[in-house]
Amino acid sequence: MWSYETTLQWTGANIGVERTTSRPDIIVCPPAEFGGKEDTWNPELMLVAAIESCMLLTSLSVASRQSIIFKGYTSKAVGRMAKTPEGLRFQDAVIDVTLTVAAGTDEAKAAQIVKTAEKYCPVSNAVNFPVTVNVHVQIE
Amino acid sequence: MWSYETTLQWTGANIGVERTTSRPDIIVCPPAEFGGKEDTWNPELMLVAAIESCMLLTSLSVASRQSIIFKGYTSKAVGRMAKTPEGLRFQDAVIDVTLTVAAGTDEAKAAQIVKTAEKYCPVSNAVNFPVTVNVHVQIE
Numbered sequence: 001m002w003s004y005e006t007t008l009q010w011t012g013a014n015i016g017v018e019r020t021t022s023r024p025d026i027i028v029c030p031p032a033e034f035g036g037k038e039d040t041w042n043p044e045l046m047l048v049a050a051i052e053s054c055m056l057l058t059s060l061s062v063a064s065r066q067s068i069i070f071k072g073y074t075s076k077a078v079g080r081m082a083k084t085p086e087g088l089r090f091q092d093a094v095i096d097v098t099l100t101v102a103a104g105t106d107e108a109k110a111a112q113i114v115k116t117a118e119k120y121c122p123v124s125n126a127v128n129f130p131v132t133v134n135v136h137v138q139i140e
Numbered sequence: 141m142w143s144y145e146t147t148l149q150w151t152g153a154n155i156g157v158e159r160t161t162s163r164p165d166i167i168v169c170p171p172a173e174f175g176g177k178e179d180t181w182n183p184e185l186m187l188v189a190a191i192e193s194c195m196l197l198t199s200l201s202v203a204s205r206q207s208i209i210f211k212g213y214t215s216k217a218v219g220r221m222a223k224t225p226e227g228l229r230f231q232d233a234v235i236d237v238t239l240t241v242a243a244g245t246d247e248a249k250a251a252q253i254v255k256t257a258e259k260y261c262p263v264s265n266a267v268n269f270p271v272t273v274n275v276h277v278q279i280e
Contacts (some may be wrong), residue, residue: 010213043194054183073150118228
């Protein structure tokens with residue numbers, strides 16, 4: 001069992017500071033549509049970023065076990081939230097991954113790495129809304 | 141419906157950079173126990189921070205509707221992850237909130253605000269593992 005610990009301090013108005021040992025602080029406020037600011041991270045974006053980055057790191061782990069070498073990996077992630085009778089609820093997230101591999105690499109096998117990572121990624125598997133991962137493979 | 145969009149760029153080794161319009165970049169790598177570094181955020185910590193900060197912001201929103209004034213709010217959050225037959229999976233999270241209110245404030249009513257926020261917090265309600273929130277109220 002592994003533990004992940006953070007602390008939070010409210011600094012007034014609708015601003016908080018997330019801290020965890022020896023890492024840079026992250027200032028957090030609500031999304032602009034709920035009274036926050038556009039230049040500050042919010043919990044919704046942090047959730048999407050957590051899922052997106054976990055997918056990269058899990059993909060790298062799977063790739064190294066299968067001896068597939070990535071030349072590049074970028075992604076765009078979008079999470080959608082709606083007002084429901086129970087309150088605001090996430091509905092879904094879509095991650096579009098662009099994977100770059102060297103000429104001669106099996107493109108289908110490369111794409112399959114990200115699909116395998118979907119099964120093992122602990123953060124995307126920690127949410128109760130659907131996460132769709134689309135993979136586009138390009139040759140370097 | 142509201143959308144939350146981030147982008148990710150792999151920068152080599154097991155490091156990625158999370159970006160979203162006009163906010164500071166967040167560098168991400170795996171936890172140290174999975175080959176990462178202690179001075180860099182990881183997806184697991186970001187998930188815990190997203191839940192913890194959402195609880196603060198939702199509590200502030202509930203408090204303002206009930207005309208309860210917080211003098212201080214700090215919290216500590218711990219998420220636990222275990223190896224399971226399906227891979228690494230989050231098991232639970234516990235958030236310990238310390239709320240400071242002015243003398244004369246109804247302490248039970250103040251604590252209830254955070255409990256009400258649990259029902260509405262969109263991020264804690266987006267995960268499929270139990271999140272326990274403990275509230276300690278202190279007088280300023």
